[in-house]
Amino acid sequence: MKKMVFFLLSVVFCFSAKAAPGDGLKYLPVQDGGRVKPYDSFAREMLEIVYGKTKFEKRNATEIVMTWMLAPQSWEGKKIFEVRNHQVLEALKLPKEQRYFTGAEIFGNERFTLLRQELQNKRESKEKLNPYFQALQRLENQFFTFQEIAAGRMLKLVPPVEGDAWISVSEMQPEQQEVFMEVTKAFVSHIGAMASEQSTAQTGADLDAALVKFQESAKKQNPVLYDHASKIRAEVHYNEFHPFRWSYILYFIAFTLLLLVWTLNKPGLSKAAWVFLIAGFILHTYGFGLRMYIMGRAPVSNMYETVIWVSWGTILFAAILELIYKFRVFLVAGTLVAAFGLVIADFAPAVLDPTLQPLEPVLRSNYWLTIHVMTITISYAAFFLAFGLGDLGLFYYLRGEEKYQHQIRSVVTGIYRSIQIGVAFLAPGIILGGIWADYSWGRFWGWDPKETWALIALLGYLAVLHARYAGMIKNFGMVVTGIITFSLVIMAWYGVNFVLGAGLHSYGFGAGGIEYVSAFVGLHILAVIYVAILRRGRNSSDKKSA
Structure with a gap:
């Protein structure tokens, strides 16, 4: 597998831009x-x-x-x-x-x-x-x-x-x-x-x-x-090579191969899927490392960079859970949502600014930027994975609950574990944010919109975990909450900065994309309602026939 990964990466680098006379400009x-x-x-x-x-x-x-x-x-x-x-x-x-x-x-x-x-x-x-x-x-x-x-x-x-x-x-x-x-x-x-x-x-x-x-x-x-000179060369290479674009191409190939494993029942393709996934992850990490080297900081200071980071974390958590449980659904959901995040980042520069910008004065602490922002946003990666698994679970319920019982159980296990991982990062991330706020603004907590929505997201996911542990939420409920609860993350992550535009976190404010994000959330809510109604109708029919 290592040889295949290195071969694939060498092919990708061969397609990167070559220097030509006049390129000195x-x-x-x-x-x-x-x-x-x-x-x-x-x-x-x-x-x-x-x-x-x-x-x-x-x-x-x-x-x-x-x-x-x-x-x-x-x-x-x-x-x-x-x-x-x-x-x-x-x-x-x-x-x-x-x-x-x-x-x-x-x-x-x-x-x-x-x-x-x-x-x-x-x-x-x-x-x-x-x-x-x-x-x-x-x-x-x-x-x-x-x-x-x-x-x-x-x-x-x-x-x-x-x-x-x-x-x-x-x-x-x-x-x-x-x-x-x-x-x-x-x-x-x-x-x-x-x-x-x-x-x-x-x-x-x-x-x-x-x-x-x-x-x-x-x-x-x-x-x-x-x-x-060295950072100038690195930045030109970054501009021409587009490492994140190569990453989502490789993630999509891995996703396609995993689908073929299921549809053609050829487990041998799983190794090829892993090769493309690892190659994509290496390039993803390489691109992240380039931005860190060029700017001399953790690249999580704006919406574009956090989308890249969250996509990276999604692949990491999916791979870890897959190695532990070997359910394969983790890789399917992980590669799909990670590729989706990278595509959005690549094709929406007017909304997600990909340019390399120096830090705002309030963020000029590499220590706090690294431990707070990276911790709290990596939790979004786990929740994003739970969201992707929820979509996969809806698909199985749509196809037939009885027929795909085993797959649904695997999906639900993945959602539960992903939420646990997310909470394990989000809770300390909020606490670390309070410590940084005390350091920067002189108060630990002030009910700023960003702080408030991060807390709401944490409480929402904690409620899901407790309800599942108490037996109040069954398999279908976990699939639904994996999707719906992610709306809280979207609000904390995107909504506060791009919709509310209020509070002390003004360095992260932006504009655009509201109609697309609203449509994205709305369509998923409609999908949940549709599958819930369809499932209820099927259950009623089964009871009558019995």
């Missing part, structure tokens, strides 16, 4: 967002803000964003500004069926100034912004981002002799401007060769040489502040 250090990052990350983030994607017309962000600064006039007629909110489109009197617009259509619109003033008034009142005002704020940010890059004020490439704030392109000294001019000339020649489909080997080499010369010049300003 990706590794150019830029100060942005409170940290030093590669130009590759900067360009991806800026294009994501403006266009909503990391590529434009199949061209990389590194090319696009540089041309915003070098030739902003060439973008006047390009539809690069994304607007998704229909209320904003209606307020600007733009067609609702359209998604991308030129700068003149939006920012040249006489109503845009009025909308900005409306947004400013809302911000001054310190009210929580609804989706309409959030969309307006994003539009304002798009306008600001493009203008600042075009003016050369946002691209900060040279460290200062004294202080921490780097020098932007527009503020460079004449000698630095001269060296940077060689970079821009080489860049223009390189993209010209690419556009005309000529060989880019020489132009790429020229660009790389000009970049090396510029970086040597910039480093002379302040060698200490410019010493980020």
Whole structure:
């Protein structure tokens, strides 16, 4: 099995991006967002803000964003500004069926100034912004981002002799401007060769040489502040390799193989499923380790990172329970829900921000971040596994309670054990959070919404465990509670930050996705009701026939 895992990982790494002439631009250090990052990350983030994607017309962000600064006039007629909110489109009197617009259509619109003033008034009142005002704020940010890059004020490439704030392109000294001019000339020649489909080997080499010369010049300003080469390389690799994307692909393959084991009755495929699961888990861990190395902290400071962490924990708990009980249902549920979490994280960047951001001041304690946040969120992984097993249990009840008695018992055992694991982490996680709150805010407990909903989730799951132990909840009840009680976790995990948006945990607040999460919860409640009604009808029929 080890040989198969290593072979599979080597194949995955072979498909990762190879360096090409001209790729040196990706590794150019830029100060942005409170940290030093590669130009590759900067360009991806800026294009994501403006266009909503990391590529434009199949061209990389590194090319696009540089041309915003070098030739902003060439973008006047390009539809690069994304607007998704229909209320904003209606307020600007733009067609609702359209998604991308030129700068003149939006920012040249006489109503845009009025909308900005409306947004400013809302911000001054310190009210929580609804989706309409959030969309307006994003539009304002798009306008600001493009203008600042075009003016050369946002691209900060040279460290200062004294202080921490780097020098932007527009503020460079004449000698630095001269060296940077060689970079821009080489860049223009390189993209010209690419556009005309000529060989880019020489132009790429020229660009790389000009970049090396510029970086040597910039480093002379302040060698200490410019010493980020290893982390810059690691971050570019992380951006190009997409370890979490490879992880969910491998998890889906493992899930598919496990289904084939059941449908084709071929236990031999179980070993192959384990191979893909282990390979996916290794890449999952590798991606997590990369983020830890780049940022120098535990990567659980925002919603995106906790989704990645919870998915990792789900696989870990599923594998442990599978090794103990050998029921196979654990791996089926674990691979499915872990892959689901990673897919959501990958395909919803507007909601779950995947960018690497420095810690908020209140979180700047690696010790407490590690032991509190990682402890409390790993409990969500166990509850997520119980939720996945609950879905599997519903499926068995739908197919026939008598026929699948053995499988249902296995599912119920898994739900019970998963909830026990979750409670064992959630309870100390809440206590540790109180200790951190006393350290940061001067009080142990203050009924903050985040604290309150974490406690509600804990009490809800404790009630399930006690009711099961007392015999008040039977097998079907455990399946139902495994699904329904997870709504408490969703509220504590997502709802407080994205729906309520209130309390001292404001560093975790976000926007978007409410309709999808509501539909997700609502559909599961409807599924539970449907199966419960169907089961009751079947039981009534059995009694009458008896």
